[in-house]
Amino acid sequence: MKLSTRVRYGARAMVDLGVAFPDGTVSVRDIAQREGVSAKYLEQIVSRLKAAGLIVAHRGVQGGYSLARPPASISLNDIYHVLEGDTAPTDCVDEPGACPMKNVCPTRDTWVELKESIENVLQNTSLQDLVERKGQKVGPHCLMYHI
Amino acid sequence: MKLSTRVRYGARAMVDLGVAFPDGTVSVRDIAQREGVSAKYLEQIVSRLKAAGLIVAHRGVQGGYSLARPPASISLNDIYHVLEGDTAPTDCVDEPGACPMKNVCPTRDTWVELKESIENVLQNTSLQDLVERKGQKVGPHCLMYHI
DNA sequence: AAGTATTCCTACCGACACGCTATGATTTTA
DNA sequence: TAAAATCATAGCGTGTCGGTAGGAATACTT
Numbered sequence: 001m002k003l004s005t006r007v008r009y010g011a012r013a014m015v016d017l018g019v020a021f022p023d024g025t026v027s028v029r030d031i032a033q034r035e036g037v038s039a040k041y042l043e044q045i046v047s048r049l050k051a052a053g054l055i056v057a058h059r060g061v062q063g064g065y066s067l068a069r070p071p072a073s074i075s076l077n078d079i080y081h082v083l084e085g086d087t088a089p090t091d092c093v094d095e096p097g098a099c100p101m102k103n104v105c106p107t108r109d110t111w112v113e114l115k116e117s118i119e120n121v122l123q124n125t126s127l128q129d130l131v132e133r134k135g136q137k138v139g140p141h142c143l144m145y146h147i
Numbered sequence: 148m149k150l151s152t153r154v155r156y157g158a159r160a161m162v163d164l165g166v167a168f169p170d171g172t173v174s175v176r177d178i179a180q181r182e183g184v185s186a187k188y189l190e191q192i193v194s195r196l197k198a199a200g201l202i203v204a205h206r207g208v209q210g211g212y213s214l215a216r217p218p219a220s221i222s223l224n225d226i227y228h229v230l231e232g233d234t235a236p237t238d239c240v241d242e243p244g245a246c247p248m249k250n251v252c253p254t255r256d257t258w259v260e261l262k263e264s265i266e267n268v269l270q271n272t273s274l275q276d277l278v279e280r281k282g283q284k285v286g287p288h289c290l291m292y293h294i
Numbered sequence: 295a296a297g298t299a300t301t302c303c304t305a306c307c308g309a310c311a312c313g314c315t316a317t318g319a320t321t322t323t324a
Numbered sequence: 325t326a327a328a329a330t331c332a333t334a335g336c337g338t339g340t341c342g343g344t345a346g347g348a349a350t351a352c353t354t
């Protein structure tokens with residue numbers, strides 16, 4: 001059940017944008033530097049988030065990205081679905097006809113339960129929660145957000 | 148969060164052994180045939196379960212495998228850990244020093260929560276539950292367990 | 295004693311995703 | 325016009341997945 005770096009980097013980048021919301025735009029270069037991550041790789045990740053409509057781009061000098069909606073309206077589940085795909089642990093969970101043994105399989109029910117449990121955690125964590133959490137961790141002495 | 152075939156096949160194989168518990172031993176060939184799975188591949192999966200001590204082997208004619216303990220004492224979490232590894236979605240969840248940003252990272256708390264949630268589901272599902280569930284699905288008309 | 299059914303062991307292999315790097319084109323602002 | 329940024333695409337090494345293959349060891353049955 002390991003998460004890919006895509007979703008981990010992407011989530012942290014989104015928090016970065018959430019901190020700057022609603023006034024600032026942040027460049028990939030800045031995010032990458034703060035998070036200690038390859039800028040070129042992060043570029044690709046962020047471009048997916050843009051394609052999904054979670055963020056908007058501003059090209060040119062002084063450009064960057066910014067959230068498309070308030071952070072309270074974006075959940076970790078949204079981000080997960082863009083960068084990692086479906087939370088269903090097996091195809092048979094969502095697709096009815098994926099497995100011929102569906103009606104006899106004893107494990108499927110638990111896989112369904114597992115998905116619901118995962119999705120519940122991700123859905124209940126909004127970007128706003130993460131931004132506030134970050135604020136608490138970094139503390140008031142570091143308003144510039146340089147860590 | 149897709150599960151590998153290893154853990155899916157393995158879990159179903161364990162149910163198969165759970166149905167036969169405590170008197171019967173079941174050969175890999177039989178399980179593979181019932182579950183519609185490559186016998187050679189299942190052999191490797193089952194060998195891991197044996198190495199982990201969840202099941203015991205009986206070689207030779209009329210041999211096969213049987214559960215090492217009652218199905219009520221084996222959880223899906225046990226099986227998962229043998230065949231899929233850790234449930235922690237990131238290294239930083241379990242290993243203290245895995246990430247230098249651990250104390251500042253806003254997402255880590257959710258990854259911890261995610262692991263707990265996953266583990267909770269898996270831990271609360273025992274092999275006995277699965278065996279009973281299978282019995283209900285297959286129904287009393289099919290005691291021979293041929294589906 | 296022989297044959298047979300089973301587990302056990304190991305090697306190999308194609309396909310795919312991950313986690314990047316690299317190069318350049320395009321757009322916008324200063 | 326130069327610089328800073330996004331956008332687009334290609335490539336690449338590494339590892340894991342999902343098997344296949346071939347045989348050796350063991351134990352039961354006849």
